[in-house]
Amino acid sequence: MNAVPKLNAHTLRADFPIFEQQMHGKPLAFLDSAASSQKPRQVLDAMTEFYETSYANVHRGVYVLAERATEALEHARERVRAFLNAPDVREVIFTRNATEGINLVAYAWGLSNLGPGDLVVVTELEHHSNFVPWQFIAGKTGAEVRMIPLDEHGELDLSVLEGIAHDGRVKVVATNLISNSLGTINPVAKLAEWAHAQGAIYVCDAAQGAPHTKIDVQALGVDFLAISGHKMCGPSGASALWGRAELLQAMDPFMTGGHMINSVRLEKTTWGELPHKFEAGTAPMAEAVGLGAAIDYLEAIGLDAIEAHEHELAAYALGRLGDVPGIKLYGPPADRRAGIVSFNFEDIHPHDVAQILDLQGVAIRAGHHCCQPLMQKLGVAATNRASFYLYTIPEEIDQLVDGLHAVRKVFA
Amino acid sequence: MNAVPKLNAHTLRADFPIFEQQMHGKPLAFLDSAASSQKPRQVLDAMTEFYETSYANVHRGVYVLAERATEALEHARERVRAFLNAPDVREVIFTRNATEGINLVAYAWGLSNLGPGDLVVVTELEHHSNFVPWQFIAGKTGAEVRMIPLDEHGELDLSVLEGIAHDGRVKVVATNLISNSLGTINPVAKLAEWAHAQGAIYVCDAAQGAPHTKIDVQALGVDFLAISGHKMCGPSGASALWGRAELLQAMDPFMTGGHMINSVRLEKTTWGELPHKFEAGTAPMAEAVGLGAAIDYLEAIGLDAIEAHEHELAAYALGRLGDVPGIKLYGPPADRRAGIVSFNFEDIHPHDVAQILDLQGVAIRAGHHCCQPLMQKLGVAATNRASFYLYTIPEEIDQLVDGLHAVRKVFA
Amino acid sequence: MDAGLESLYREVILDHYKNPRGHGVIEHADAEAEGQNPLCGDEVSIYVAFGEDGETIDEVKFSGRGCAISQAATSMLMEMTKGRTADDVASLDKEELLAEIGVPLTPVRLKCAMLGLTTLKVALHKAKGTPLPDGLAGFDDLELT
Amino acid sequence: MDAGLESLYREVILDHYKNPRGHGVIEHADAEAEGQNPLCGDEVSIYVAFGEDGETIDEVKFSGRGCAISQAATSMLMEMTKGRTADDVASLDKEELLAEIGVPLTPVRLKCAMLGLTTLKVALHKAKGTPLPDGLAGFDDLELT
């Protein structure tokens, strides 16, 4: 018997209407969940029900619909808090996507706290969304950006840290928890400790982490953490940023306008309390409700079961792909990665691979995965990437492997 | 016979599931559409269908689902373009809400173009979302904010313009098209002409305008225009900003990260083409599709019919409210306002009014409506506001008036 | 009047609203603060005069504008706190006031009801130089915009 | 191979991909530009040498990396444009190239197919000092990220 809880992907798959159709006359093998996951009926129903029975603008209305809507939104906020084990629900800010969460910190913290001589430390593994905002705000403030390089296993080479700390004041360390290209799981808790020893804040991009592993912001010891709702069975349009209350309270707001104020005068405007200070204008209300329902869905299955399922699939995929002639695999071994596998044929471009796979019902991603610095490091323009989620079944990986043999035949 | 097309609100109402329920045992009189409108089944169905049949992350995938999703998103963008009569679809940027659209301009244009001695001109009628971002960015850049005052009819007093132009370089003029508090319709085309004569850009907040009147950005002659999808039968989570291509091209981006780049290097990052440059991270895809469906819905009814319907309701409401003893009405006459009516009992607080109305199934808004400068001008902390939309029927106004008599009885 | 109306706007609340106890200003008050409800712009000022011992609330008054719930709740609060010690009132459980109000309140109206209490607590903490406790009853509710 | 595969990766495309015409570099080219497809990071460089008249495209070559569609399309383009005038090619209708490719393309793959043509046009406009037309065929498509 297995101590790790197991999920039954074949059963869960029935919750996802998208799989009720065929692609080019073949079953759909959807292996692009790292870009965005599919949605279970439970999430779609929660949003529709909200619109049909409880919709109104939140927080101000004294009538029933407004109260229901406010309660639903705030309940979703509490679900996010619990999901991240955040100490205080007021630390949870709804954003459109993980990118906005990181921009919020880069602007609202960075514009007033960064300056010449300051360093922002990122990694070669970062998604553009956790690199470009830092580069952009560093450019506006005179700070500099440094990258922690990768070693040959696709893991971070932490031996450079000491040298970096000698080059300037480290003010921000920003890394992802799980790489969206290689599936690498990064040593966030360790890096956060190092960041704090430098007097820096630690910003964690958990866009790939949150769907796949249990997150505990207190155990990780980070200061900000961004998640991406649409990658964890939630709808597009709602994600969340968590931040430490002391930091959020001391910061300027990011976007300003309706809802986020305490009082507005021509002479002076004062900001509202957390989390409202960071939520200007009408919130993505139904989408936040959908995100709350997604968290209910994930937690009913269990994050540990999801994680175990993905490790199993990653191991299976690495094994089967390794047998396809001419394939080069990137990234760490199966036991040190999430359910993401990047690979290339030596002589066939990923676009062609993905296109031919599509004709066989297999959806993978081909491109730089918003990781151009990593691609440069790997010496390629692009890779193929197959990524898995709780509804992924081994048959889809078999379909991928069969498809890759067909790709080779075309280019033989 | 009437030359203006008419809509049948009683029939349209059947498209809106929210009205299938009662509130406190009474029919729901929903008179808070200016805060956010209800959604027709057509819009909810379009989103559900998108999630069930065509969901994937857009723009990069070469597989069928990604192509369908991209096509749906870009079709929605084209619907917004046509709705605003914008010259070029690349000028349409999806945002979360109108507030984000205005912040985008305030940050991305304002941070690099405003400085000491520069003036940003707004009005006393502005929603906080078109005032606070300017005040905030002016504070960061050393520019100053001026307000065009209201006259006694609740309309703008343009005689101050000349004086303002003597006080500094007018760089931005930012006003709404329709006031969310008083329903005032502002002379945007005229003000835009004045702005351009000063060498300023004109930013139009059409959050209330777009739901209620046909917008033509070219005829208005504005440079930027923000709309609020959730106020025009669209879902929460997706709205749009339109801007002139030349200005957008010359600007810095606002948020940075995935999707909005051309190429990313540690040394230098270059921005993608419009509109992508302004859409960092995963877009509110399903919500944009819902907004497109909302535009289809509105256009099938006809914006002129919607506008006429609202004028009719505003006139009816002003007449009936005028007969309630002790009521003070704010704002211009019915023929110069949209379907928004603000009022106060001389001696009963709006919170109490709205609360007692709720118990009778009537939903109105009581508060400052994110217009504290206007409230100061009116010498009150708050007003009651009833606002109408295409599904509003005169019976709801009757229900409001009956409710107000009951309010008076409680406080007699 | 239907049941809902009857309960929320029951006689005692309307009476406190129409005849507020302790309405006014104390010149040279020992403790003083101003609070506002960002939802509707309502403002209240609270004034406290301590007795000889510098601890007992000898007199407490309020001024400002607001809805029936906030005005009635503040009026009740004046009656409830007169004669008690600053310490005692600075940590007053909001449930005590809610019991006095005696009708269930929705979250938005709860902010109205708490405006006076929160402002009074801020006045007392300021006067005593004690830090505003993080969990200041109703404070977060109040400042929600 | 099924029908879809057969059509997209038909013989002539694979042939151009495996044996690209005009692959290489022209030193001291009269016109030259580099383009990239932000979707996948593919890059192409195009080199043009004009004839005596300074108008006729005497030689045209390309280098870079890319998928079969982009490489094949660029290879076909080399054959199509050699011997024509700069003017003519700078305003070449993209449909002409698409006809040559001869298979329907999805929007993403269209960007691949247009990379060479757009880069060639940019090279010619730069060399001639003419402004890049707003509607430069495929340009917007190409630069979509």
Ligand SMILES: Cc1ncc(COP(=O)(O)O)c(C=O)c1O
């Ligand atoms: C690691 C990582 N960070 C950030 C992002 C951006 O997420 P979003 O599209 O929600 O902004 C992604 C997703 O593409 C990602 O994989």
Ligand SMILES: Cc1ncc(COP(=O)(O)O)c(C=O)c1O
């Ligand atoms: C005139 C006006 N401007 C801006 C806004 C803000 O719109 P949103 O909530 O979509 O940001 C509103 C709506 O509250 C409004 O009425």
